[in-house]
Amino acid sequence: MSGTGTLKWDAHLDDMSMQPNIFKCIDKLVTSTVGKSTNVLWHDCPIGQFERQELLNQKGCVVWITGLSGSGKSTLACALSRELHSRGHLTYILDGDNLRHGLNRDLCFEAKDRAENIRRVGEVAKLFADAGLICIASLISPYRSERSACRKLLHNSTFIEVFLNVPLEVCEARDPKGLYKLARAGKIKGFTGIDDPYEAPSDCEIVIQCKAGDCATPKSMADQVVSYLEANEFLQE
């Protein structure tokens, strides 16, 4: 099997006696190659995203929060999750820091690993949205191309990109984990905003501005996102 995404016909499966039971119900098994996986078959089931959304009274989507370290992504994600939960909606947070303790513990902060980190989180977020959840992803996710690839995983308009536009000096002044201090001292190499790039979104659904000494509260930021979700009919009250 070669190529990716090519639909191939396995001649040996023409011989029904060769086919294990699972294939008996399928007249002709058309296998596909996806990435490195060969002979894989997509199975659809009667209960799909539509049925799950009906059950949950909401529209599955991904709220993708991007911004520098210390910009308030995790705080906003929690405030948003709390607000939606109080309204009876089911959410789930995918936090970059947290996922690096498990799913992505094998990844570092080199560009290729950050790209893989964002790819994986995008795929998991897609599954949660398909489950009918409001999935809140909070990662630095510094690269436009990777964020755009995540957007393409979700069918139209169910990827809501939120840019926490907080200046580096505000984030550095906060520095709750002391990482900016370590980065400035050269003890951490390739720290976003110091000696690693951050590509601000050029066209996202929501921009939350914050200036030195003039930052809205996490609750009011969360309310801004909830208003967007309501206006775009993600929340069937």
Ligand SMILES: Nc1ncnc2c1ncn2[C@@H]1O[C@H](COP(=O)(O)OS(=O)(=O)O)[C@@H](OP(=O)(O)O)[C@H]1O
């Ligand atoms: N080199 C470097 N650059 C940036 N951030 C670093 C680095 N090393 C560790 N950390 C901590 O990891 C958190 C960012 O993880 P993410 O998965 O969100 O990053 S990324 O999307 O893969 O760029 C980030 O957490 P947050 O502060 O919550 O953003 C940092 O605390």
Ligand SMILES: Nc1ncnc2c1ncn2[C@@H]1O[C@H](COP(=O)(O)OP(=O)(O)O)[C@@H](O)[C@H]1O
């Ligand atoms: N809207 C806000 N106003 C003031 N401080 C905030 C706000 N949001 C977050 N913070 C503070 O900024 C620091 C970093 O927040 P955090 O959510 O950990 O950011 P990130 O997840 O982007 O690294 C924390 O000390 C947090 O209390």
